[in-house]
Amino acid sequence: MNPIIEVIDLTMAYGDHPVLHQVSVNVAKSEVIVMIGPSGSGKSTLLRCLNGLEKPQGGDIRIEGQSLMSPAVNMSVIRANIGMVFQQFNLFPHMNVIDNIMLAQVQVRKQSKEAARAKALELLKKVGLTDKAEHRPSSLSGGQAQRVAIARALAMEPSIMLFDEPTSALDPEMVGEVLTVMKQLARDGMTMVVVTHEMGFAREIGDRVLFMEQGVIIEEGKPRQLFDMPRHERTKAFLSKVL
Amino acid sequence: MDFRFDIIIDYLPLLLKGALLTIGISILSILFGSILGLAVVLGKMSTSWYLSWPMSGYIHFFRGTPLYVQILMVHFGLVPLLIGQTNSIVAAVAALALNSAAYTAEIYRAGIQSVDKGQTEAAYSLGMTKRQTMRFVILPQAIKRTIPAFGNEFIMLVKDSSLVALIAAPEIMYWSNAMRGQYIRVWEPYLSAAVIYLILTYSLSKLLASIERRLEG
Ligand SMILES: Nc1ncnc2c1ncn2[C@@H]1O[C@H](COP(=O)(O)OP(=O)(O)O)[C@@H](O)[C@H]1O
Ligand SMILES: [Mg+2]
Numbered sequence: 001m002n003p004i005i006e007v008i009d010l011t012m013a014y015g016d017h018p019v020l021h022q023v024s025v026n027v028a029k030s031e032v033i034v035m036i037g038p039s040g041s042g043k044s045t046l047l048r049c050l051n052g053l054e055k056p057q058g059g060d061i062r063i064e065g066q067s068l069m070s071p072a073v074n075m076s077v078i079r080a081n082i083g084m085v086f087q088q089f090n091l092f093p094h095m096n097v098i099d100n101i102m103l104a105q106v107q108v109r110k111q112s113k114e115a116a117r118a119k120a121l122e123l124l125k126k127v128g129l130t131d132k133a134e135h136r137p138s139s140l141s142g143g144q145a146q147r148v149a150i151a152r153a154l155a156m157e158p159s160i161m162l163f164d165e166p167t168s169a170l171d172p173e174m175v176g177e178v179l180t181v182m183k184q185l186a187r188d189g190m191t192m193v194v195v196t197h198e199m200g201f202a203r204e205i206g207d208r209v210l211f212m213e214q215g216v217i218i219e220e221g222k223p224r225q226l227f228d229m230p231r232h233e234r235t236k237a238f239l240s241k242v243l
Numbered sequence: 244m245d246f247r248f249d250i251i252i253d254y255l256p257l258l259l260k261g262a263l264l265t266i267g268i269s270i271l272s273i274l275f276g277s278i279l280g281l282a283v284v285l286g287k288m289s290t291s292w293y294l295s296w297p298m299s300g301y302i303h304f305f306r307g308t309p310l311y312v313q314i315l316m317v318h319f320g321l322v323p324l325l326i327g328q329t330n331s332i333v334a335a336v337a338a339l340a341l342n343s344a345a346y347t348a349e350i351y352r353a354g355i356q357s358v359d360k361g362q363t364e365a366a367y368s369l370g371m372t373k374r375q376t377m378r379f380v381i382l383p384q385a386i387k388r389t390i391p392a393f394g395n396e397f398i399m400l401v402k403d404s405s406l407v408a409l410i411a412a413p414e415i416m417y418w419s420n421a422m423r424g425q426y427i428r429v430w431e432p433y434l435s436a437a438v439i440y441l442i443l444t445y446s447l448s449k450l451l452a453s454i455e456r457r458l459e460g
């Protein structure tokens with residue numbers, strides 16, 4: 001079967017500051033990829049290239065066969081199909097929780113308000129926040145806000161979900177509730193690319209772990225192999241610092 | 244120095260009528276100005292040069308030339324061009340609105356730029372277009388933040404509207420000038436005008452402060 005995401009020789013620089021060097025990686029449908037690596041190694045940049053938030057200078061990205069580099073591509077259509085969850089949640093603060101989840105359903109998917117509301121409530125139930133529907137994001141804890149952000153992304157029924165350090169901004173006692181939702185999602189067969197420092201999560205849920213440093217994927221493998229028998233010195237050095 | 248309250252009493256009805264016109268002109272100008280200002284800033288921030296260049300030019304022109312000159316151009320040039328003849332009140336509102344649009348455009352721009360970049364990224368990542376993102380995510384947050392600056396702009400506008408006496412729009416200054424002409428006195432007409440403006444701007448700033456408090460609460 002064709003990979004759902006193909007990254008081919010991707011090169012990206014901010015001005016004259018190179019960030020990604022000919023990165024290639026494929027992701028199969030329903031695969032859960034975990035990206036680890038030191039801060040500044042280009043993990044977020046790679047993730048953001050996948051839904052067109054950054055414009056790479058070279059190489060190609062294909063999502064379900066469609067090249068993002070082609071001038072004819074409609075980025076809104078591609079993005080509606082790729083959910084993204086950010087470290088800082090980025091909920092819309094001027095809207096209630098339920099309106100956060102309904103907005104793109106109505107505006108992008110052209111759903112009726114009733115259908116969007118029903119779907120939002122169903123997703124809130126799934127992330128355990130039914131009682132927060134009419135609350136403002138500012139009244140939520142970090143863990144609750146991130147679960148709403150996940151529900152908001154899922155409302156578009158995406159075939160891929162990207163997570164950029166979804167638990168890094170959370171108090172430690174709230175990490176679990178977000179990881180639980182993500183694990184369930186992975187078990188339901190969602191294709192996921194997750195940047196995280198939660199090695200336990202990577203081991204339990206990751207199908208493949210990529211170790212990235214200085215804009216290069218140094219090593220990749222099954223979690224057990226990469227964590228327990230890293231082949232590269234740099235991987236070992238990194239793991240010895242974080243484990 | 245004698246101070247003649249009797250001539251103030253004499254002119255009070257006209258001064259108050261003038262004050263009503265000042266208020267009316269100011270409200271209409273800020274209203275039209277803020278709508279136009281939104282269009283100007285959206286054009287200016289557009290990625291199409293044929294929108295952004297003219298709108299940039301617009302802002303430079305109206306901020307970089309005296310309001311005095313703008314009022315005369317609108318009164319003797321623009322309004323006759325559009326409706327065949329001139330009308331001092333129409334010209335006053337048009338000139339002040341055009342001028343105010345340039346300033347409110349900059350207020351909007353500051354508000355838009357103050358919204359966190361993560362908001363745009365979140366909206367884009369949901370498949371929303373630039374337009375939808377601006378309308379449903381950025382502007383509602385930006386406009387709420389611009390309300391204090393809009394209050395200041397409104398107060399400036401009330402004061403600036405005194406310049407339209409120049410084209411015989413019968414507002415406060417027009418009647419003060421008439422009073423000076425009739426009695427050949429200086430302090431009574433201009434102090435009366437100053438006091439009326441002070442009352443207007445002071446009440447306005449109190450009103451705005453209470454609106455701001457309510458929005459925050
Ligand atoms: N918007 C930007 N402008 C310029 N440089 C950036 C920008 N975003 C990231 N960088 C740089 O790109 C490199 C990779 O950043 P990033 O992808 O955020 O790394 P990571 O997510 O692995 O910590 C860093 O050196 C960072 O300073
Ligand atoms: Mg990062």
